[in-house]
Amino acid sequence: MHSSRYLAASALLAALAGCGLLATRPEGPAPVEQRRPDLKLSTEPVPLPPGGLARPRAHWIPAAWGELPGWGVDRLSEWLPALRAGCAVPVDPWVALCSQLAALKAPDDAALRRFLEDRLVVYRVESPDANPEGLLTGYFEPLVAASRKPTATRRVPLYTVPADLAQRKPWYTRQQIETPGAAAVALKGREIAYVDDPLDALVLQIQGSGRLRLTEPDGSEKLVRVAFAGHNDQPYRSVGRWLLDQGELKPGEASWPGIKDWARRNPRRVQELLWQNPRYVFFREEPLPDPSLGPKGAQGVPLTPGRSIAVDPQSIPYGTPVWIDSTEPLSTRPLQRLVMAQDTGSAIVGAVRADFFWGWGDEPEAQAGRTKQALRVWALWPRP
Incomplete structure (x- = not known):
């Protein structure tokens, strides 16, 4: 998908209304x-009795x-x-x-x-x-446009795992990662690619993997996959649920188009929205020889x-x-x-x-x- 498109409702509303x-x-x-x-693989399958x-x-x-x-x-x-x-x-x-x-x-x-x-x-x-x-x-598997290096419009990084992820549990929150400090220092040099919009990054993190239409520094393009490599052990919280609790959206508006529309109308609050979910996912880049x-x-x-x-x-x-x-x-x-x-x-x-x-x-x-x-x-x- 183009970077101006976002995750479908199925990929963002995990705990939106606590549906059973x-x-x-x-x-x-x-x-x-x-x-x-x-x-991991299930190890339970056994022959079933007739009853x-x-x-x-x-x-x-x-x-x-x-x-x-x-x-x-x-x-x-x-x-x-x-x-x-x-x-x-x-x-x-x-x-x-x-x-x-x-x-x-x-x-x-x-x-x-x-x-x-x-x-x-x-x-x-x-x-x-x-x-x-x-x-x-x-x-589904998201498809997002990305660049190897930051550009004027692509400034949201996707990271591979930090070196001390296993030693520090839980690791820093999403807010700490996205503000100057120790987390930003630990992640310096671990950028895989950059995307246009923080909601595109959230799409990939919630789905756990995705495809990048990646522009290299020489201008060439290739298709790669970013796969789940770990997370910061912080709790996952739904940004859609937060919008409902804040009264920013009514239950009938709690769809992904409704969330996108809210973000367009409130660009200065998008970061506040995203920081409600402290969970942050790290990726590894994989080749995609067979699309x-x-x-x-x-x-x-x-x-x-x-x-x-x-x-x-x-x-x-x-x-x-x-x-x-x-x-x-x-x-x-x-x-x-x-x-x-x-x-x-x-x-x-x-x-x-x-x-x-x-x-x-x-x-x-x-x-x-x-x-x-x-x-x-x-x-x-x-x-x-």
Whole structure:
């Protein structure tokens, strides 16, 4: 996205209204979570007994293939790359299925459907109190224009981790980092790049990663990724929540467009707004040789647009194929497809709870901001 564009509602309103899981299709901006690409692989998956499985935050109920709405019409060939990505780091009990998958040569949708039905069983995922309904939100990877050196307009730095981050916990707050003092001295020389607007930097920090369209000192441009490398161990607080508490926005205005509009009308208070969130994220720069690959999720594999989701790993282990039944944002058109559980986030908690990865660019940003849908899910698992 161009630097004049900002994060969709899904990426900034993490704790905006303290939303819980909704059983009906809600309206308004999607709640937001801080991405956690530093989380480790789940080590819990085990074969499930025929009677179901009680996980810490979910109950898996045996179901049938015919229970999956739209199962017969999904383009499973579009899901296959996400599965292959997960098979790059297979965890038990998926090793055998990944080996069998490697023997398939360019399978079509029908062949993939038979392959899965022969080897997997279906479990309906419910909450511990037997509620099969939950919430689908969306997220995306920001794309921000940046320069290697500061310019007249690009003066907001993105930093790599300070040398004493591990020794000083918590590290300095956002306000301390952005004012002259010890924190600024510790970060001198650790600038990765500079962006136009502090809200662009906040986008990247909340999402935990992003793409930079980077201008080098010689005028050349390249596309790179900045990935999560650490944070200052300060608490995360929503700037949107602060605007509501201050009476600066009404509940119906608590969307990202409303926050952008407030910032335009109150340019001298933007810094005050940002300092309400003491959490500060540091990055590492990564090459982006293949722009078609998404950022790595908590499973440690690249996310696939439209086919990767973030889940609560205490409900669904990473690497699990998941059937979702929902609707498209602002529409009654069904969103029914096979996806892979490959990521998580601090607001993704509960049995029937998923964050849908839309990809990168303007349309995924818009879709992520609009996604707040009723959801049902089924987990697919190797036959006992």
